[in-house]
Amino acid sequence: xxxxxxxxxxxxxxxxxxxxxxxxxxxxxxxxxxxxxxxxxxxxxxxxxxxxxxxxxxxxxxxxxxxxxxxxxxxxxxxxxxxxxxxxxxxxxxxxxxxxxxxxxxxxxxxxxxxxxxxxxxxxxxxxxxxxxxxxxxxxxxxxxxxxxxxxxxxxxxxxxxxxxxxxxxxxxxxxxxxxxxxxxxxxxxxxxxxxxx
Amino acid sequence: xxxxxxxxxxxxxxxxxxxxxxxxxxxxxxxxxxxxxxxxxxxxxxxxxxxxxxxxxxxxxxxxxxxxxxxxxxxxxxxxxxxxxxxxxxxxxxxxxxxxxxxxxxxxxxxxxxxxxxxxxxxxxxxxxxxxxxxxxxxxxxxxxxxxxxxxxxxxxxxxxxxxxxxxxxxxxxxxxxxxxxxxxxxxxxxxxxxxxxxxxxxxxxxxxxxxxxxxxxxxxxxxxxxxxxxxxxxxxxxxxxxxxxxxxxxxxxxxxxxxxxxxxxxxxxxxxxxxxxxxxxxxxxxxxxxxxxxxxxxxxxxxxxxxxxxxxxxxxxxxxxxxxxxxxxxxxxxxxxxxxxxxxxxxxxxxxxxxxxxxxxxxxxxxxxxxxxxxxxxxxxxxxxxxxx
Numbered sequence: 001x002x003x004x005x006x007x008x009x010x011x012x013x014x015x016x017x018x019x020x021x022x023x024x025x026x027x028x029x030x031x032x033x034x035x036x037x038x039x040x041x042x043x044x045x046x047x048x049x050x051x052x053x054x055x056x057x058x059x060x061x062x063x064x065x066x067x068x069x070x071x072x073x074x075x076x077x078x079x080x081x082x083x084x085x086x087x088x089x090x091x092x093x094x095x096x097x098x099x100x101x102x103x104x105x106x107x108x109x110x111x112x113x114x115x116x117x118x119x120x121x122x123x124x125x126x127x128x129x130x131x132x133x134x135x136x137x138x139x140x141x142x143x144x145x146x147x148x149x150x151x152x153x154x155x156x157x158x159x160x161x162x163x164x165x166x167x168x169x170x171x172x173x174x175x176x177x178x179x180x181x182x183x184x185x186x187x188x189x190x191x192x193x194x195x196x197x198x
Numbered sequence: 199x200x201x202x203x204x205x206x207x208x209x210x211x212x213x214x215x216x217x218x219x220x221x222x223x224x225x226x227x228x229x230x231x232x233x234x235x236x237x238x239x240x241x242x243x244x245x246x247x248x249x250x251x252x253x254x255x256x257x258x259x260x261x262x263x264x265x266x267x268x269x270x271x272x273x274x275x276x277x278x279x280x281x282x283x284x285x286x287x288x289x290x291x292x293x294x295x296x297x298x299x300x301x302x303x304x305x306x307x308x309x310x311x312x313x314x315x316x317x318x319x320x321x322x323x324x325x326x327x328x329x330x331x332x333x334x335x336x337x338x339x340x341x342x343x344x345x346x347x348x349x350x351x352x353x354x355x356x357x358x359x360x361x362x363x364x365x366x367x368x369x370x371x372x373x374x375x376x377x378x379x380x381x382x383x384x385x386x387x388x389x390x391x392x393x394x395x396x397x398x399x400x401x402x403x404x405x406x407x408x409x410x411x412x413x414x415x416x417x418x419x420x421x422x423x424x425x426x427x428x429x430x431x432x433x434x435x436x437x438x439x440x441x442x443x444x445x446x447x448x449x450x451x452x453x454x455x456x457x458x459x460x461x462x463x464x465x466x467x468x469x470x471x472x473x474x475x476x477x478x479x480x481x482x483x484x485x486x487x488x489x490x491x492x493x494x495x496x497x498x499x500x501x502x503x504x505x506x507x508x509x510x511x512x513x514x515x516x517x518x519x520x521x522x523x524x525x526x527x528x529x530x531x532x533x534x535x536x537x538x539x540x541x542x543x544x545x546x547x548x549x550x551x552x553x554x555x556x557x558x559x560x561x562x563x564x565x566x567x568x569x570x571x572x573x574x575x576x577x578x579x580x581x582x583x584x585x586x587x588x
Binding site for chain 1 (some may be wrong): 311313314315316317318319320321323527530531532533534535539542543546
């Protein structure tokens with residue numbers, strides 16, 4: 001956890017997930033499917049996957065979209081200076097207690113205004129190789145997630161971080177097949193998306 | 199308890215019955231005003247002479263427009279490019295102390311937005327917040343500051359931040375404030391000395407901005423004044439009628455906004471007028487307040503604003519043209535509800551919302567408690583209000 005990339009602060013939290021707000025110019029770092037973590041205090045962190053990035057509009061933005069000839073200064077003003085609400089929705093997938101990673105929901109949610117950090121490759125490898133990919137069940141329990149896309153985005157990032165010739169990726173896909181064996185249509189959708197990973 | 203709907207219903211019926219007659223009377227007054235404007239348009243010199251005579255004689259406080267040199271029934275265009283301008287807009291908001299709350303405090307929040315057109319860079323934003331607490335909250339006569347007192351402090355702070363930013367941003371060409379250029383509120387201030395002090399400081403600031411060659415303007419959105427209409431009324435008045443000018447309003451109900459919505463095509467400005475008012479004695483020489491109307495709307499949908507400028511700006515046609523073009527471009531950004539974008543941003547930045555006020559109050563209460571001061575409870579009236587609002 002040597003590299004600390006702050007991607008926002010928490011707005012609303014629960015044990016199953018949380019929503020963070022960030023500035024538009026912080027939006028370069030977080031990506032759909034990325035692993036993030038928030039502190040819980042006393043050596044504890046909650047880990048989650050970004051499953052939605054939402055940029056809300058407001059009255060001024062609605063007026064500007066209909067205007068002709070909006071200059072760069074006005075665009076940058078809205079993106080960098082105004083409080084344009086960018087919300088990152090995160091699904092909790094595990095936590096760390098005293099240096100041990102558990103693919104279980106955290107004992108309590110983080111607090112509002114806590115900082116949300118983007119995990120670096122080392123964190124990602126550490127989290128995904130701990131245990132036996134038990135955190136996949138958190139992804140599968142919700143009907144509202146874009147499951148195929150989220151699983152694929154996450155596996156693609158983790159595969160790139162592992163640099164093990166695809167061993168982890170194969171293991172992850174086998175686990176997904178095993179967990180979704182009773183949901184043929186869902187599984188086909190996930191496998192279809194996974195086939196996009198080079 | 200809700201409003202008495204029976205009474206409202208009766209009043210609405212009366213409005214509905216009366217409105218037809220009023221509309222006809224207003225239409226007649228509007229037609230008359232437009233005819234008078236067109237008939238007097240070429241008589242710039244006699245119009246000016248008549249207002250001067252009234253201001254010197256029967257009513258020195260008369261408030262009306264005074265033609266300068268341009269024909270008053272024409273629209274004027276500007277084609278000048280707005281690239282390469284540095285614009286500064288300022289606005290402010292305030293929290294007035296409320297003795298019913300646990301903590302007695304006030305706030306002045308002013309913001310400046312500095313935008314360099316054509317630079318491709320995000321504007322700079324500067325915010326100055328002043329917490330008023332303890333002795334700061336009392337006016338010169340030892341009474342708790344009124345809304346007018348706080349508004350005067352806010353106005354003075356707005357002018358100060360404008361001057362400071364104009365001095366710190368070399369090459370600033372246009373400085374915009376929301377509302378009239380005149381400092382208002384003399385009658386709402388508990389301590390007349392405080393108003394005089396703020397006015398002196400403001401006039402000194404204006405002189406400095408003149409020396410910097412800055413184009414200073416106050417933008418009055420949806421103006422309600424009848425300055426030009428009053429000029430027409432004065433022009434028509436006989437010598438006897440002029441003695442009772444305050445009660446003479448043959449064109450009552452006609453606004454300058456309506457008048458120029460009939461004259462100005464989209465994007466055009468009116469002639470520049472000088473302002474005759476009580477404050478003319480204070481805003482002298484290069485600082486004398488002038489104004490023009492501008493149609494920032496589109497074809498068939500006139501939206502008339504008044505733009506106040508000091509004489510040093512009115513005398514430089516290049517500055518007036520640059521200001522005119524800039525205002526059109528800024529208003530165009532907000533589409534069907536035109537208003538200068540940069541002024542809206544200054545307003546948005548300066549505004550202290552209720553949530554923010556509550557947070558500041560909570561932090562103040564925490565600080566007071568940490569310092570061993572137990573704040574007074576809110577008044578029963580305030581608590582009861584909160585209960586009924588929730």
